[in-house]
């Protein structure tokens with residue numbers, strides 16, 4: 175039987191996530207074009223454990239408790255079945271590389287160019303049966319972004335509670351957009367502390383660092399700390415799915431990012447599982463993983479957020495406070511039951527959201 179010739183472009187999260195499972199694709203050979211590995215920054219990916227994280231469970235850090243906090247309230251969520259997980263990028267890529275030592279995979283450290291929907295390396299046409307594009311994209315200007323800087327820090331004294339992740343703490347400067355602090359406690363003395371904004375404008379580095387400093391001082395009585403690592407990122411809060419003719423995009427360029435939260439990692443795993451199933455069953459390949467309903471709801475949510483970010487620290491708390499830890503984890507991973515949707519919709523301020531729905535409908539009509 176003729177083997178399928180599969181090309182993957184882009185050595186980031188999606189490319190490596192796919193190639194690690196190359197042996198599951200029947201009768202296939204792979205060429206994996208990494209791009210240049212220079213300048214790839216290390217960082218962490220967070221997600222809630224589910225059936226798509228079964229094979230890398232052992233390389234994740236896990237927490238069964240996480241919190242949402244604002245100036246008035248605080249709620250702790252628990253889940254034994256779906257813990258919050260964190261995975262380090264370098265560790266992940268090494269783990270994936272370890273799974274690719276087989277004669278069906280050829281790794282090529284070169285950049286790929288596209289011209290008129292055809293792909294080239296060193297000006298030579300790349301041939302094959304399938305082309306999976308996981309290269310970076312540039313975002314449109316004037317869209318809502320999730321942007322952040324995180325510091326991995328160490329303190330002299332015991333300051334953190336290693337049992338509980340602080341997923342969102344809104345007790346910080348809300349003048350530039352919706353702003354929260356995210357704290358991943360690695361131990362009593364070591365944590366990743368991130369200042370995250372949902373807004374259209376990326377701030378100077380100073381803004382995020384000052385927010386982290388004030389937060390640690392005011393809420394943990396931390397005046398001095400050592401910075402071990404710094405990470406930063408910008409994630410689009412808009413659905414984007416760009417595939418060239420004859421290719422299928424995966425990852426951020428393939429619509430994997432959940433617009434309302436920026437979570438992408440676990441959706442990439444789901445996208446790849448679907449694609450492997452489609453390849454093995456000779457089905458038409460598609461990269462869709464978010465339902466039309468959830469994308470529409472995200473659009474409404476983002477419209478409301480753009481219009482009135484100031485109410486969102488309370489709203490985020492309200493929306494989630496009716497959910498159990500399991501419900502929240504499943505919801506955030508895209509496994510959304512009608513019951514969870516109803517609980518969330520019930521907690522929303524009706525006028526603001528009706529206005530946002532109206533604006534979305536007007537946009538669709540135009």
Ligand SMILES: Cc1cc2nc3c(=O)[nH]c(=O)nc-3n(C[C@H](O)[C@H](O)[C@H](O)COP(=O)(O)OP(=O)(O)OC[C@H]3O[C@@H](n4cnc5c(N)ncnc54)[C@H](O)[C@@H]3O)c2cc1C
Pocket residue numbers: 183184185186187188189207208209210211214217218219220221284285286287308309310405406407408409424425426427436437438439440
């Ligand atoms: C700092 C940071 C933290 C994040 N944290 C989380 C999180 O906690 N949870 C979560 O779910 N998501 C998170 N995300 C969002 C998302 O998971 C990541 O952006 C993820 O890396 C997207 O994967 P990707 O493969 O689409 O893109 P990337 O991982 O960016 O990979 C793109 C790759 O394409 C390569 N490339 C570019 N041009 C070419 C070319 N011409 N030819 C060949 N290769 C090329 C690049 O070298 C790169 O390796 C985070 C993002 C960042 C930046």
